[in-house]
Amino acid sequence: MIASLNGYVSRRDVSSLVLEVSGVGYLVTVLPQTSANTQVGEKLSLHTAHIIREDSQSLFGFESDEELAIFQLLCSVSGVGPKSAMAVVGQLGVSGVSEAVNSANDEMFRSVSGIGPKTAKLIVLNLSGKLVLGSQESSSVPEQVLAALVNLGYQDRVAREAIKLAQNSQSNLTQGELLKNTLLSLSKSRKG
Secondary structure, three states, X not given: OOOEEEEEEEXXXXXXXXXXXXXXXXXXXXXXXXXXXXXXXXXXXXXXXXXXXXXXXXXXXXXXXXXXHHHHHHHOOOOOOHHHHHHHHHHHHHHHHHHHHHOOOHHHHHOOXXXXXXXXXXHHHHHXXXXXXXXXXXXXXXXXHHHHHHHOOOOHHHHHHHHHHHHXXXXXXXXXXXXXXXXXXXXXXXXX
């Protein structure tokens, strides 16, 4: 299996590029952001998923381990193929996928072309609990606090509003400080 590639970009288009590695050109499907931020002749390292089918072999390349991990998790869901998984990662990003799964928000997945309501629900169901650690590392402090509040039983909308209120009073709060301020805000709103 090809786990990574390190070489020079010899050709690129919107969703793929050819990476020259020791005289061999590998056609790699990439996220649109990766292609847009890459120039022909530029050196590039990619983490890859090597997908082998009966009638084809494909390489999917990512700039970060987190993107590759999310892609592989999405591909493990019944009904989600590599192209759909690329579309999800490309549109939502690592933090968006983590947020959608941790808050059980299948609407975010339905916003991606090619993902229907049934598949969106399957993604949330299958990945629930698998992204908690990844989201803690890769998502922003407000997203981590939101995931914690949703896990405590607060509604997504209510938790988001409380986080905004807590952030307005102070900036650059740590995760613990923001969670504490948000919980205080929520308890005051219940009493009032």
